[in-house]
Amino acid sequence: MAKSSIKIRAKAKDGVVTVKTLISHKMETGLRKDKKTGKVIPAHFIESVDCEHNGAAVVNAEWGVAISKNPYMSIKFAGASGDSVKLSWKDNTGKSDSFETKVK
Amino acid sequence: MQRRHFLKNTMATGAVALAAASGLLVPVQVLAWNKKAFDAKDVQGAMKGAIGTELTEASDKIKIKAPDIAENGAVVPVTISSTLSGVTSITILSEKNGTPLVAKFNLKGKAEAFVATRIKMGKTSNVIAICESGGKFYSARKEVKVTIGGCGG
Numbered sequence: 001m002a003k004s005s006i007k008i009r010a011k012a013k014d015g016v017v018t019v020k021t022l023i024s025h026k027m028e029t030g031l032r033k034d035k036k037t038g039k040v041i042p043a044h045f046i047e048s049v050d051c052e053h054n055g056a057a058v059v060n061a062e063w064g065v066a067i068s069k070n071p072y073m074s075i076k077f078a079g080a081s082g083d084s085v086k087l088s089w090k091d092n093t094g095k096s097d098s099f100e101t102k103v104k
Numbered sequence: 105m106q107r108r109h110f111l112k113n114t115m116a117t118g119a120v121a122l123a124a125a126s127g128l129l130v131p132v133q134v135l136a137w138n139k140k141a142f143d144a145k146d147v148q149g150a151m152k153g154a155i156g157t158e159l160t161e162a163s164d165k166i167k168i169k170a171p172d173i174a175e176n177g178a179v180v181p182v183t184i185s186s187t188l189s190g191v192t193s194i195t196i197l198s199e200k201n202g203t204p205l206v207a208k209f210n211l212k213g214k215a216e217a218f219v220a221t222r223i224k225m226g227k228t229s230n231v232i233a234i235c236e237s238g239g240k241f242y243s244a245r246k247e248v249k250v251t252i253g254g255c256g257g
Contacts, residue, residue: 016216029224031202047137058215064142066198066206066224068179074220077213092137 006099010085017079017103019051021087022072029065045092046071052086053079079103142205147197147232150205154195155241160234163188163242168233170248174225177250183220184233186242191217193236199245200229225250 005024010017023046030043049061058077081103088098141153151158169183184194194217196206201224209219217235225231230245 053214056214057212059212059219060210062138062142062208062210064203064205064207066201066203068222068224072181072220072222074183074218075209076216076218078216079214 004099005097006087006089008085008087008099008101010101010103012079012081012083012103015078015080016076017053017083017085018074018076019085019087020072020074022070023049023089023097024070025089025091027065027067027069027071031065043092046089047092049073049087049089051075052084052088053077054083055086138208141208142203144203144205147199147204150197150203151195151234154205154208155193155234155236157241160241160243163235163244166233166235166242166244168231168244168246169220170231170246172247173249173251175251177225177227179222180225180231180248180250181220181222182231184218184235186217186235186237188217188235188237188242191235191237193234194219195234195236196221196223197232197234198223198225198229199232201226 007022009020025046026044028041028044032041034041043065045065046063050057051059059075083103084100085103086098086100088096090096138153141150144150144153148158165188166186170180174180182196191211193208193210195208197204198206206223225248228249230247232243232245234241234243
């Protein structure tokens with residue numbers, strides 16, 4: 001399996017888990033043109049991101065094309081060290097990826 | 105139809121959260137991508153599509169952390185947090201983007217009213233944050249100046 005497109009850091013402090021995540025994705029808006037050919041580059045972006053904490057959904061994000069390239073997202077929820085955090089995304093071409101880690 | 109569907113969903117969130125807390129079910133409820141809202145060309149349309157209404161109450165309990173001047177409109181860091189209780193969704197709009205709706209974060213279960221991300225902004229405009237709490241919508245806005253090509257704001 002290729003390297004995951006998702007990087008997660010999850011840290012617990014005072015009963016609150018802060019999750020920071022970076023996803024490697026080009027987030028093409030569908031408005032840009034290829035400089036060489038002059039053709040419009042088709043839109044290719046992440047539509048939804050789901051985050052689960054110990055198997056229960058905590059955040060379901062719906063994204064548009066206005067999220068930056070290689071998206072960064074940070075969220076917080078009540079939890080403790082050792083809990084599991086799973087993040088998954090799906091883009092408009094049907095591609096998806098997910099990654100699971102433990103809270104530090 | 106979509107609006108109705110959406111409202112139903114938001115109202116169901118509380119019940120889902122409760123069920124999740126008691127471990128009765130694992131809600132992996134993925135809504136279909138809200139094309140209508142994300143394709144809307146104006147703020148009103150985007151708001152109607154995303155939250156079902158264009159009426160929000162201004163609130164000082166929502167904090168938007170974003171730069172006053174963003175040098176690069178392609179990467180504008182935005183952090184939204186709120187001290188409102190029971191926030192079930194946070195919506196971000198960039199007023200003068202071709203399609204203003206940036207993202208909607210549906211918060212469930214133990215999630216706190218906090219979201220940070222990086223967004224694209226076409227030009228200088230307001231960033232609008234809408235928090236949903238107890239079926240009501242509260243909003244806050246902050247102007248971000250976007251300088252393109254370093255010609256100053």
